[in-house]
Amino acid sequence: MTKAVILLSGGLDSATCLAIAKQDGYELQALSFKYGQRNEFEINAAKNIAKSMGVTNHVIMNINLRAFGGSALTDNIDVPKNRDESEISSEIPVTYVPARNTIFLSFALAFAETTESNDIFIGVNALDYSGYPDCRPEYIEAFESMARLATKSSIESGSSINIHTPLINLTKAQIIKKGMGLGVDYIKTHSCYDPFETGDPCGKCDACKLRQKGFNEIGLNDPLNYIS
């Protein structure tokens, strides 16, 4: 079986991405990060998802992005609440973490190189992407070009690293529909930027809003426990 590396945050998108890599027939290697998030419920979600989907090798990497700051997800900045769709998409929000996907993909590249894998999956999305620069197709293409020059195999045999972004052109509703068809159990996922101490989602941050809207569009309720 060909090995792939899948970036797994524990959220809805990355869980779906993992299911797609599984369907594509890859041996699944997952990579998650503790990066000084204000909550670590998503790491537990990532562990449960990895276990239930047959991941053979799950690496959880500790990196302290708090050392740089600059984000509501790593600093003591308030997470925006109750914004409507036009507000969410109007500007880059304070939940953006500087260079996060570049750092995540770089570690995925190291993981791929040491396990002789050429395939990296990341669940970025250019439609419901909250305005993050490092979720755009042109960014991903540029990362792939760089990655093909970065590793040992690029000198020895010609690198064929591929960055797979199966969700990039899907709406949240389409992602959920796809994942349900592949048996993803979304109750295991965690998306909220600012959960209660119990781990239950706030229901009000951009991540909760986008997710609920996705379920609603296909006539379903998000299975998570939203406390109103």
Added chain:
Amino acid sequence: MTKAVILLSGGLDSATCLAIAKQDGYELQALSFKYGQRNEFEINAAKNIAKSMGVTNHVIMNINLRAFGGSALTDNIDVPKNRDESEISSEIPVTYVPARNTIFLSFALAFAETTESNDIFIGVNALDYSGYPDCRPEYIEAFESMARLATKSSIESGSSINIHTPLINLTKAQIIKKGMGLGVDYIKTHSCYDPFETGDPCGKCDACKLRQKGFNEIGLNDPLNYIS
């Protein structure tokens, strides 16, 4: 003063690179990594160099590249000794760390973004580069292209991130000459892959050999204490 981020390993090249950024008039922000190296003498060297060169902000980031393995610098693989120049340049050595410069530059990009800097310095070298793929000019150019699409400023104002590689076309001898002209105190640097417990260099690994050769070519002795 314009801020720059300089990757500072504590070795001869990065110390020289820092001195060049200083001469260019930047406010100096340095970034070093504890990455599961077999020795941490180079971190102490980085601290001393940063202090002596007037660095205003020195971030030391802990990342565990041992989680992936694949290198003599992070695993229990023997460091090659007493190789001559043709052997050193004939193939990628076991001291290569998978995707290391990509990971280092990604963190530098995050540091630059949070401090509103557009300038990143890295002391890579394409001549005496020990055959590492991520020291080549084409790799650096590809990283720069990617970086210009990766950050908030790339959407808001058009990114002008520059990856500076002032040593890329210099021989080790030319690097040392340049650094001495800028007042670099090379006794503070650490290059050895496999030092004694005292921190003194082995004198036999590729890093020691390349460094000694550099000093010899300009008629000097390396100031470090080589125990024979």
